[in-house]
Amino acid sequence: MITRRQFFQFAVAAAAPVLPGMAALPGVAFAASPTPQTAAGHDVLQAVIVPEPAGWVAGLNISNPAVIVSVNIFDGLVTYDDAFHPVPQLAQSWTESADHRTITFNLRKDVKWHDGHPFTSADVQYSLMEVTKRFHPRGNATFATLEAVDTPDDHTAVFRFTSPVPAVWSALGGYETQILPKHLYAGSPPLTNPLNAHPVGNGPYVFKEWARGNYVVLERNPDYWDRQNPPHFERIVFRIIPDEGTRLTALESGDLRYAPTDAVALPDLVRLRTDARFVVSSHVFDGIAPISFFDFNLRRKPFQDLRVRQAIAHAINRDALAKVVWYGLAKPAQGPIPSYQTRFFKPDLPQYNYDPAHAEALLDAAGFHRGADGVRVRINNLPLPFGNQYVLTAQFIQAQLRHIGVELTLVPTDVPTFNRRVYADYDFDTTVNWYAAFADPQLGVTRRYWSKAIKPGSTSSNATGYATPEMDRAIEGLVTVSDPVARKPFIDQLQQIAQEQVPSVNLLELHFYAIHAASLNGFSNTPMGAYSSLASVRDA
CATH class of the missing domain: 3.10.105.10 (Dipeptide-binding Protein; Domain 3)
Incomplete structure (x- = not known):
């Protein structure tokens, strides 16, 4: 049996260097780094993601950090309650045929893309048939028997399957089956579309800025369709901090208040689980x-x-x-x-x-x-x-x-x-x-x-x-x-x-863990909670 001491005799060097391409920038100390926070502190949620992905459209780039950011920019046809049952989002209702081979989604009529263009069934058809089935790493399996998406009108999308797919109801959230704006993607290769680095979505937050190697800024969507539950924070700033020691310091000082995954070394995570200033949860990754x-x-x-x-x-x-x-x-x-x-x-x-x-x-x-x-x-x-x-x-x-x-x-x-x-x-x-x-x-x-x-x-x-x-x-x-x-x-x-x-x-x-300050509440409690938007998160 190998002991921890024996292991670290050959692994100790790994704790110090960072991977090439992920090295800290000059002046990496959190407080010294340029920051976009200009509003009052409680109007901005400072978070961290690890590492920096290649793009921010989860329907094409399914890496963990890309999904965590992207779900704030894009809504899904459905979202989920705490028991992981689907509830309406872009689809305000749906019906399923007796043989489970046809699902008719009635889409919301008050949704706009962040560029002001209306969201329609054409976006759903394009995204499922031309993007998800062809380019999403899991799409051809999830939707293997989806033969067509019919669009009888702008606000109706009819999924036609050759055989029923019970698993599809676990995949219709915005973290997995993402609806993209057809008017901005059609006619170009989706994987190389420049919008993957500056996405246009329809969710509670609008993509504002990506300072590569430093941060990503999202701003509250003033035209968000859910007027009963508008996003709380004016801004969410996802910091990109390569060094785990710097991330830990920022969490303990209160400069960071949300760390969805991989934020600190595991020995520090074990310690933070007993620190009353933090909530550490693995339940929000159970569904993953x-x-x-x-x-x-x-x-x-x-x-x-x-x-x-x-x-x-x-x-x-x-x-x-x-x-x-x-x-x-x-x-x-x-x-x-x-x-x-x-x-x-x-x-x-x-x-x-x-x-x-x-x-x-x-x-x-x-x-x-x-x-x-x-x-x-x-x-x-x-x-x-x-x-x-x-x-x-x-x-x-x-x-x-x-x-x-x-x-x-x-x-x-x-x-x-x-x-x-x-x-x-x-x-x-x-x-x-x-x-x-x-x-x-x-x-x-x-x-x-x-x-x-x-x-x-x-x-x-x-x-x-x-x-x-x-x-x-x-x-x-x-x-x-x-x-x-x-x-x-x-x-x-x-x-x-x-x-x-x-x-x-x-x-x-x-078993992955998310960390957030105990001064925050409103996080999703579903098994896919870490892949849910932060629109409902607020100060306790």
Whole structure:
């Protein structure tokens, strides 16, 4: 068993440097940085996001920080109550056919885009059929059987499915299925539209300014349709502060009052949970269901041998990883679906227990013998640049693989570089990453293994290049069959195949935390609360 002291003997260096491209600017101290706060302090909510994403449209860039900001700019067709039941938002009502193959949404007539253009059913049709189904990393799975969106008038959108999709009701919020302004996007490639860096939405806050590397400013929408519940704060300023020590200082001084995720080092998080000045909650991430994993690029020859992938899986002590690196705020994953999602989780899946001797035997059998320097194979790894935990995770794995003769070189990146190398150029050997499994595997799990989710340039999709007929059959079964009993065998097959063929090693079930000042209230209490707008947040 590796102790924390033993781990930090080889990982201590990771706590100090920041990834290239994320280095602090001169004068990084929070109080010294240029700030857009010009109104009275209580009219401005100062928050922080980590790290800086490539854009702010969650319908195209689904990274955690992009979603957290974007849900304040864009409303969804529906939002959710505390029990995660859909309630009206852009759609003021809806009806569903008896066979569940048609959903008719009656859209609000008083919604305008932030440029003054009216919101209509044409925006819904364009967004679902031309953007979500084609470019969203999860869209083709969620809406696999959506054949058309009819627009009989400007305020009616009729979704027509070839078979019912119960999972769709978990995906119609603005954090997942985002409606974009057709008049500004149609005719241009959505992924490269300049508006992704300066979005025009229809939600409670208007995008005002992005000072790259410093902050993003949103301003209250004076024409917001919900006159009964207008946004409270005049401005929300999302600070971009790369250094976790600086973030902690800003939180403790009161300069920052909201930190949705990854804001402080885990030892500090443990301490803040007992500090009466703060509220620390993981419930607001329950619906996201994050799973971390070690991905292989199956385009690279060594990983085309199953024995190599199995060997690396056996070389990683996931129990120690959870306890030492993640301070017990995670648990070993048994498969691609979290074990607490009992409706879908399949017990007794193949497991890769920590067994370095067996790992070495597998590598010998695969023809990867130790050289004179003791090294069997040299590979690289790109840790997700979403905070130091992923670097520490990669360093932990690096040390463990060294024991079996695998030399793992870590390649630090910033977010744009990571996205380009992993999802566009496929220029990597392995990665340390996490995806949200979400409330249904159709939403968050299938994209890791489906051949149709290999979409160059689309982030958080199938980066490994994994594609097999048996996995495709399982996924196509679960996305087209609506009866829960008939659907479950396909979900079981997905999990079984994923664990047997190991296109990536499922590492940990993660638990994310949001921190906010106890002087604030009005945060959403739903399982997707961290992906809800801050319109209702106010001073206690």
